Amino acid sequence: MDEPVYFDYAATTPVRPEAAAAMTDALGQFGNPSSRYEYGRRAALRVKEGREAVARALGCAPGEVYFTSCGTEGDNWALRRGVEVNRRKGRHIIATAVEHAAVLETCKDLERNGYEVTYLKPDRAGRITVDQVTAALRPDTALVSMMLVNNETGALLPVAEAVKAVKAADKAVLFHTDAVQGFLKVPFPLCSTGADLITISGHKIGAPKGIGALYVKRGVKLAPLLTGGGQEDGLRSGTEATGQIAAFAAAVSAVTADPARLEKTAAVKDYTLTQLKAALPKLEVISAGDVGHICAVTLPGYKSEVVVRVLGDKNICVSSGSACHKGRPSHVFAAMGLPKPWLDGALRLSFSPESTKEQADVLVAALKEAAGSLFTTLS
DSSP states (O other): OOOOEEOBTTTOOOOOHHHHHHHHHHHHSOOOTTOSSHHHHHHHHHHHHHHHHHHHHHTSOGGGEEEESSHHHHHHHHHHHHHHHTTTTOSEEEEETTSOHHHHHHHHHHHHTTOEEEEEOOOTTSOOOHHHHHHHOOTTEEEEEOOSBOTTTOOBOOHHHHHHHHHHHOTTSEEEEEOTTTTTTSSSOGGGGOOSEEEEEGGGTTSOSSOEEEEEOTTOOOOOSSOSSOTTTTTSOSOOOHHHHHHHHHHHHHHHTOTTHHHHHHHHHHHHHHHHHHHOTTOEEEEOOSSTTEEEEEOTTSOHHHHHHHHHHTTEEOBSSOGGGTTSOOHHHHHTTOOHHHHHTEEEEEOOTTOOHHHHHHHHHHHHHHHHHSOOOOO
C-alpha cells in the first residue's frame, strides 16, 4: 500500500526514527532500573536522562516530572488525587465542557462519588473565558481543569490567565491542564502557565504509544494513583518503562531541534483551508484553530462518517473528531451549539511539520470528488 496522505496527527503521530532507535537500544539493555547491579544502573541512568529531557521541554525541574503510561492516566491521576488534596476545602470541581473524555469521564465518576462539577460551555468558536472560570468559583471549589489546546477545534484556551485569576481569588484551589495537544506545539514552555498539574503524552510528538508524564508543581502533595514498589519517588509504582522513556526523550530532542516547526505546520494548515474554501463553496470552517496543527471544517448536509470512509478508501486519513469517540458524535462540537447539519458533516484536520501542500492538494481534490458523488441528507 502507498504511504497514506495523513491529516490526523492530533490522533497520533508516526514514531520518529530517533525515538525508535533509542527504544531499540534501551530494550537491548534490559536491566530493571531499581536493581543495584550494573545493568540496573544503566537503565536507571536512561530514566534519569529521559526525565531531564522532558523537564527541559516543560520548563521545570526533573523532580517535578512523573512518567505515566498515557495522557488518560495523567488526567485521572491529576483529578482523582488532586481533589483529595483539598478534601477539607470542599467537593466542587470546575471543568470545561470541551475537555477530553479522559477528564470528562473522570469528572462524571467523581460526581457519582459525591462531587459536584460545573461544566463551562464554550462560545461558537469553542473558546472559554477567564471570567467564566472566576464566576464559577465557590468557597468549596477544590480543583479547576482547563485544557490548553482543544483536540478537535485547535482553540487555545487562556490557561495562564485563568491560573492567575483563580490563584488571586483563592490560592488553595488546584489548577490542572490537559496539555496533550499543546506539548511542543505552542510557542512557550507549559510550566509558564503556572498550572499545578500538567498532563502530556508521548505519542502526539513522535514517541511510541504507552508513555506520558504528569508535571506536579513542587509543593503539591499529590498522592499516588498506583501503589506498589515505590518507583517514581513513591508516586507512581510499577517498573519504569525504560524503552518508552528513552524514546520519549529522543522524540522531545528531535522535535525541539526544529525551531521552525510551528511556522511550517501552520503554513500548510492555512493553505489547506484556503484551497478547501475555494474548491468547495458549501464547506464551512468551524474553527481555523488558534494553533498551527488543528482545524475543523464541515460540509453541512453530508455525513462525516461517510466522507471519512470514502477518503479512507483512497488512503487519505482525516477524522470526524477525537479518535477516542470511535465514531460517536463530538461532544465538543455539540457544546459549541452548532446546528445539526454542521454537526453531521464535521471533519477535523490536523497537521505536522512533515505535512505538505502537495498532500493538501490531494485531500482537496478527493474531498471535492466525494462531495460531488455523495448524496446530501435532509438533516
